[in-house]
Amino acid sequence: MDDWRTVDPDKQDLLSGYQYPLIGIEQIGPEPAARLASPTPPVSRALGVLYRNANPAEISRDSKPEFIIANRGSTPASLDAIDLFYWFNDDDDQSFVFHCDWAEIGCANVIGEFQSSPSGSRYLRIHFQSGLEPLAPGQDTGEIKIRFNRADWSEFRQADDYSFSPATEYRDWEQVALAVNGQIVWGSEPGLSSTDFPSDTVTPVPVTPIRTAPAITPTLEETQAREEISSVPTLPTTTPTSQTHYPYSPPGPVWEMWAVTALAVFAAFATGFLIAAIWLGRKKR
Numbered sequence: 410m411d412d413w414r415t416v417d418p419d420k421q422d423l424l425s426g427y428q429y430p431l432i433g434i435e436q437i438g439p440e441p442a443a444r445l446a447s448p449t450p451p452v453s454r455a456l457g458v459l460y461r462n463a464n465p466a467e468i469s470r471d472s473k474p475e476f477i478i479a480n481r482g483s484t485p486a487s488l489d490a491i492d493l494f495y496w497f498n499d500d501d502d503q504s505f506v507f508h509c510d511w512a513e514i515g516c517a518n519v520i521g522e523f524q525s526s527p528s529g530s531r532y533l534r535i536h537f538q539s540g541l542e543p544l545a546p547g548q549d550t551g552e553i554k555i556r557f558n559r560a561d562w563s564e565f566r567q568a569d570d571y572s573f574s575p576a577t578e579y580r581d582w583e584q585v586a587l588a589v590n591g592q593i594v595w596g597s598e599p600g601l602s603s604t605d606f607p608s609d610t611v612t613p614v615p616v617t618p619i620r621t622a623p624a625i626t627p628t629l630e631e632t633q634a635r636e637e638i639s640s641v642p643t644l645p646t647t648t649p650t651s652q653t654h655y656p657y658s659p660p661g662p663v664w665e666m667w668a669v670t671a672l673a674v675f676a677a678f679a680t681g682f683l684i685a686a687i688w689l690g691r692k693k694r
Contacts (some may be wrong), residue, residue: 431567450635456595458493460582463554467568469560472497474572475512476535477579478550478587485590487541488514488550493535494586496599504560506531513551514541521555530571530599533557540686571599 410417456478463473474495480486499505507521518538525531533553544550559565567573572585621671 431530455483456486456491456587456589457581458573458583458595459579460585460589461576464556466519467575468564468566470564472567472573473554473556474585475555475579476550476553476585478515478544478547480544480548483546485545486505487538487543488541489539490590491537492588492589492591494596494598495533495535495572496584497533497567498560499531499565499573503565505533505557506560507557508555510554510556512542512553514553519553519555521557523557528599532598533570538614541599542603552573600613625686628660 448491459477459479461475461477464471476493478491478493505523507523509516509519509521512519518541520536520538521535522536523531524534535553545631569573572582574582575582576582583596586593586598
């Protein structure tokens with residue numbers, strides 16, 4: 410009721426079909442059989458899709474959209490009944506391969522199929538294995554990282570795909586569509602109605618999860634060595650400045666050097682001659 414404390418019996422009766430026993434909580438009184446009749450309780454339409462792109466290149470060999478499906482309503486959402494549609498443009502004769510790189514709910518639970526609508530639009534349909542826990546109100550699936558490529562790994566243009574966006578941060582994206590039991594509850598499509606989507610007419614494409622190498626814990630000696638290396642100061646890098654280069658000045662002509670040498674030799678001979686003359690004059694005396 411308006412006081413947020415009292416239960417409105419009329420509203421409770423209308424919502425009784427959405428209620429189910431909470432795991433680990435003791436129920437008061439017997440659970441009505443009508444509440445357990447359907448294995449997939451009705452789903453609120455308050456679902457949303459967050460999107461980002463791990464490969465925003467206009468032309469690429471693979472497309473890497475990433476998604477988070479969020480339940481923003483007040484009732485649980487069964488993943489068994491949810492389909493996610495990503496539209497792209499390419500030649501009809503090209504075959505594509507789907508991969509799940511990583512998913513918080515497990516790549517083994519993510520299935521991708523390539524289909525074409527009656528209007529000729531091609532799309533990737535993503536749905537989930539049965540048996541997963543319902544998506545509770547206020548929760549989301551966590552990241553679902555997928556990619557797809559041509560079978561021959563040739564390049565294709567993804568920038569003109571209807572569902573493509575170069576956004577690298579998660580945001581609400583309504584150019585993908587989310588359907589519950591075949592009815593669009595989120596997003597838009599390129600001129601299609603919700604009745605254009607087949608349910609299970611195509612054999613699921615096997616999922617190829619990406620295996621990551623096991624984490625290696627460094628030894629104590631390796632950790633100490635890394636700390637010693639990281640503690641060594643690094644010299645700042647300097648940008649060379651422009652220098653003024655003056656023209657090369659060669660030494661004087663070679664003949665000038667010979668003249669100086671000759672003058673020195675002549676002076677030496679003159680001095681020796683003078684000394685010899687003085688010595689001879691004294692000897693005659």
